[in-house]
Amino acid sequence: MPTDxxxxxxxxxxxxxxxxxxxxxxxxxxxxxxxxIAKLAKEIHTSVPSITAMLVDLQQNGWVIEKGAAxxxxxxxxxxxDINGAKKNIFILDVNLYQTNFIFVNLRNEIITKTTxxxxxxxxxxxxxxxxxxxxLLKVNDLPWxxxxxxxxxxxxxxxxxxxxxxxxxxxxxxxDVLEKKYSIPVFNINDTRASLLGEHHYGLAKSxxxxxxxxxxxxxxLGILHNGxxxxxxxxxxxxxxxxxxxxDGELCNCGKIGCLETVxxxxxIVKKAKRGLxxxxxTALSNVDSEITLSEVIAAAINGDEFSIDIIYEVGRExxxxxxxxxxxxxxxxxxIDGILKNAGDLIVSTVKQSINKYCLSPFKTNLDVVISPxxxxxxxxxxxxxxxxxxxxxxxx
Amino acid sequence: MPTDxxxxxxxxxxxxxxxxxxxxxxxxxxxxxxxxIAKLAKEIHTSVPSITAMLVDLQQNGWVIEKGAAxxxxxxxxxxxDINGAKKNIFILDVNLYQTNFIFVNLRNEIITKTTxxxxxxxxxxxxxxxxxxxxLLKVNDLPWxxxxxxxxxxxxxxxxxxxxxxxxxxxxxxxDVLEKKYSIPVFNINDTRASLLGEHHYGLAKSxxxxxxxxxxxxxxLGILHNGxxxxxxxxxxxxxxxxxxxxDGELCNCGKIGCLETVxxxxxIVKKAKRGLxxxxxTALSNVDSEITLSEVIAAAINGDEFSIDIIYEVGRExxxxxxxxxxxxxxxxxxIDGILKNAGDLIVSTVKQSINKYCLSPFKTNLDVVISPxxxxxxxxxxxxxxxxxxxxxxxx
DNA sequence: GACCTTTCTTAAATTTTTCATTAAAGGCTT
DNA sequence: AAGCCTTTAATGAAAAATTTAAGAAAGGTC
Numbered sequence: 001m002p003t004d005x006x007x008x009x010x011x012x013x014x015x016x017x018x019x020x021x022x023x024x025x026x027x028x029x030x031x032x033x034x035x036x037i038a039k040l041a042k043e044i045h046t047s048v049p050s051i052t053a054m055l056v057d058l059q060q061n062g063w064v065i066e067k068g069a070a071x072x073x074x075x076x077x078x079x080x081x082d083i084n085g086a087k088k089n090i091f092i093l094d095v096n097l098y099q100t101n102f103i104f105v106n107l108r109n110e111i112i113t114k115t116t117x118x119x120x121x122x123x124x125x126x127x128x129x130x131x132x133x134x135x136x137l138l139k140v141n142d143l144p145w146x147x148x149x150x151x152x153x154x155x156x157x158x159x160x161x162x163x164x165x166x167x168x169x170x171x172x173x174x175x176x177d178v179l180e181k182k183y184s185i186p187v188f189n190i191n192d193t194r195a196s197l198l199g200e201h202h203y204g205l206a207k208s209x210x211x212x213x214x215x216x217x218x219x220x221x222x223l224g225i226l227h228n229g230x231x232x233x234x235x236x237x238x239x240x241x242x243x244x245x246x247x248x249x250d251g252e253l254c255n256c257g258k259i260g261c262l263e264t265v266x267x268x269x270x271i272v273k274k275a276k277r278g279l280x281x282x283x284x285t286a287l288s289n290v291d292s293e294i295t296l297s298e299v300i301a302a303a304i305n306g307d308e309f310s311i312d313i314i315y316e317v318g319r320e321x322x323x324x325x326x327x328x329x330x331x332x333x334x335x336x337x338x339i340d341g342i343l344k345n346a347g348d349l350i351v352s353t354v355k356q357s358i359n360k361y362c363l364s365p366f367k368t369n370l371d372v373v374i375s376p377x378x379x380x381x382x383x384x385x386x387x388x389x390x391x392x393x394x395x396x397x398x399x400x
Numbered sequence: 401m402p403t404d405x406x407x408x409x410x411x412x413x414x415x416x417x418x419x420x421x422x423x424x425x426x427x428x429x430x431x432x433x434x435x436x437i438a439k440l441a442k443e444i445h446t447s448v449p450s451i452t453a454m455l456v457d458l459q460q461n462g463w464v465i466e467k468g469a470a471x472x473x474x475x476x477x478x479x480x481x482d483i484n485g486a487k488k489n490i491f492i493l494d495v496n497l498y499q500t501n502f503i504f505v506n507l508r509n510e511i512i513t514k515t516t517x518x519x520x521x522x523x524x525x526x527x528x529x530x531x532x533x534x535x536x537l538l539k540v541n542d543l544p545w546x547x548x549x550x551x552x553x554x555x556x557x558x559x560x561x562x563x564x565x566x567x568x569x570x571x572x573x574x575x576x577d578v579l580e581k582k583y584s585i586p587v588f589n590i591n592d593t594r595a596s597l598l599g600e601h602h603y604g605l606a607k608s609x610x611x612x613x614x615x616x617x618x619x620x621x622x623l624g625i626l627h628n629g630x631x632x633x634x635x636x637x638x639x640x641x642x643x644x645x646x647x648x649x650d651g652e653l654c655n656c657g658k659i660g661c662l663e664t665v666x667x668x669x670x671i672v673k674k675a676k677r678g679l680x681x682x683x684x685t686a687l688s689n690v691d692s693e694i695t696l697s698e699v700i701a702a703a704i705n706g707d708e709f710s711i712d713i714i715y716e717v718g719r720e721x722x723x724x725x726x727x728x729x730x731x732x733x734x735x736x737x738x739i740d741g742i743l744k745n746a747g748d749l750i751v752s753t754v755k756q757s758i759n760k761y762c763l764s765p766f767k768t769n770l771d772v773v774i775s776p777x778x779x780x781x782x783x784x785x786x787x788x789x790x791x792x793x794x795x796x797x798x799x800x
Numbered sequence: 801g802a803c804c805t806t807t808c809t810t811a812a813a814t815t816t817t818t819c820a821t822t823a824a825a826g827g828c829t830t
Numbered sequence: 831a832a833g834c835c836t837t838t839a840a841t842g843a844a845a846a847a848t849t850t851a852a853g854a855a856a857g858g859t860c
Contacts, residue, residue, distance in 0.1 A: 012817080
């Protein structure tokens with residue numbers, strides 16, 4: 001759909017190969033940052049004069065900009081080139097349970113505008129309200145290159161349909177389909193947890209790692225899986241559903257209809273539930289001083305301030321999560337586990353407990369080189385991950 | 401180590417690219433079978449005259465043979481080319497718990513010789529005995545191109561060390577290291593379950609599938625994972641350890657030291673144990689007629705012949721396995737599950753129960769397009785899979 | 801300022817693609 | 831059944847693109 005003189009050539013073999021080389025250069029600059037002609041030539045397996053010629057093309061078309069000479073130990077200083085961040089904007093719909101964010105971001109992670117819209121994902125008029133807002137924003141801003149939708153739940157790869165949050169679909173069509181048709185801009189779907197993992201992979205803790213798990217510990221439990229540097233999607237796009245793995249054969253009934261799911265013992269909801277139950281039983285806790293109904297952040301804050309009752313609640317959730325994660329560790333053998341989602345605010349209280357639990361439930365070869373860490377990027381990971389996802393899809397789109 | 405005039409060229413850019421094209425052609429012929437010049441040109445993204453010239457080289461060096469003209473609907477009939485199966489032999493050590501097989505196989509899955517050697521993997525002199533046999537076989541047969549070792553247990557990718565069966569290592573070095581040094585032939589390790597999955601992927605049920613699980617239901621429980629057409633190895637090579645995932649928090653003690661592992665309720669050992677226990681309790685079963693100690697194959701045979709007691713044992717194992725598998729299904733969202741290992745002999749008795757169990761424990765989007773099937777290739781899958789693995793490693797080796 | 805190291809440019813050498821032509825096969829028509 | 835037409839495959843020479851290799855440019859060090 002989006003035309004670009006550089007990529008809209010005839011389909012001769014030479015043109016095909018040149019397009020492939022262009023995308024290789026752009027991918028390299030996008031993912032590995034700025035580079036010199038000599039370095040690119042080595043990476044792309046192409047001669048220096050060819051790279052030079054292609055960089056001229058890319059510069060003329062505004063894809064690439066010169067960054068001046070870099071310092072080196074000896075010899076002539078190479079001129080560095082970088083992707084032109086301002087060349088394209090990507091419009092991101094960051095869909096959450098209780099609010100949806102609209103973000104315009106450019107190729108170099110610079111956020112142009114961010115609008116927050118409070119709306120419940122289960123709202124009857126969700127799609128209508130969102131469409132209105134998108135309409136408005138696309139009128140005011142420059143037309144984006146592509147649109148990315150990051151949403152929770154089971155998103156089917158082929159159709160884009162969300163199987164968990166049905167209000168995101170309309171008459172058997174996905175929100176992505178609707179937007180794509182309306183604005184003639186490519187739209188891509190990604191599950192929110194996977195987007196965060198991709199963000200961490202490109203800009204955060206998983207930068208040089210190839211086998212990583214990211215747990216999204218929120219009102220539910222999602223898992224993002226990085227295998228050999230690629231995100232695991234599964235046959236239909238549903239991979240990483242850790243929340244409904246059975247942990248207790250005779251546990252509580254989960255709202256999915258099954259029994260003893262991980263979500264029933266390890267999620268934000270569990271924490272609030274347990275805190276309320278304890279207060280009703282008049283347990284000794286700093287939380288008794290709170291007047292209104294107890295919220296998650298209050299429990300976490302109390303725990304961080306040393307309230308034993310709250311700490312115990314978080315410990316228990318950490319233990320259960322660790323137990324669930326140890327299954328994933330046995331199946332994937334990751335080198336790092338990143339903890340993300342609201343509960344990452346509990347910091348080391350949760351990390352140390354998860355570690356302990358993994359040590360208990362995993363066979364020893366699996367835990368010798370295993371790190372458990374808190375996501376450092378926070379919410380940005382999701383936005384930047386979605387952006388990277390969209391960029392890569394657009395590059396595929398160009399070469400095919 | 402192994403020299404080949406076609407691949408031992410100088411390292412100019414043109415040579416590098418040519419080597420890459422050679423391996424692309426060979427890979428295509430190896431994996432997708434024979435092909436025509438026109439088809440190869442399309443696949444490899446290279447012009448017809450270039451492919452023609454390269455095929456001449458490959459033929460002169462014995463890598464490729466002409467297969468004559470193929471039938472087509474209309475137009476001139478294309479000449480087909482195929483990989484020359486006889487060009488290279490691969491020597492495979494198929495390591496099992498109670499016997500090790502030595503197999504010479506060529507590139508087209510033709511088995512040249514197969515020697516079976518009865519030895520316990522825990523035997524004190526395992527390595528010495530095996531070395532003697534390998535020595536003998538390598539003297540008698542033509543020197544192979546490469547060696548592949550398929551073995552059960554946790555095999556570390558970087559070192560080749562087997563963490564489950566320590567008799568396979570010697571003074572901190574792996575069997576692969578020892579052989580490689582001694583014979584100056586490249587040696588590659590692969591876990592047995594993954595080898596079977598690779599075999600099924602290339603020649604069996606997973607041929608056109610990209611997301612597949614293969615359970616090796618044997619004395620233990622192994623899992624092979626195919627993600628997007630590639631085998632999941634994990635950070636250290638330990639991925640797919642389904643046997644020691646906890647199924648029952650207050651179950652039996654497993655020999656790994658943990659409690660309620662899947663292996664304690666779903667494996668060949670469980671079946672024998674249950675059969676014996678039932679016989680001691682004088683349950684009504686056709687097995688009472690057996691004089692000697694009950695073996696696995698007798699229980700399976702009795703079940704197939706309709707013995708209710710034996711059927712119930714198998715059903716129970718199938719149910720537990722299905723429960724364990726449903727965790728893997730939630731994490732990977734596969735399109736097919738292949739059942740392999742000794743217990744596949746129970747046929748539909750086990751398949752139908754596993755299916756039932758998955759239906760019970762999995763969320764519905766995960767099971768709508770999910771097949772559960774018995775491995776059709778049997779033991780050959782492992783050998784052919786190891787061979788494919790070795791071939792691909794050797795091709796990587798040539799281009800780098 | 802001579803010398804070393806690495807980057808970058810230029811023109812010749814080489815390789816690869818393109819395109820026109822020939823080859824081969826099968827079906828249809830008369 | 832011979833001849834014509836359509837379709838696809840393969841070849842070879844001209845054209846185009848890419849690499850190679852030599853040297854210029856740029857910076858640093860002794």
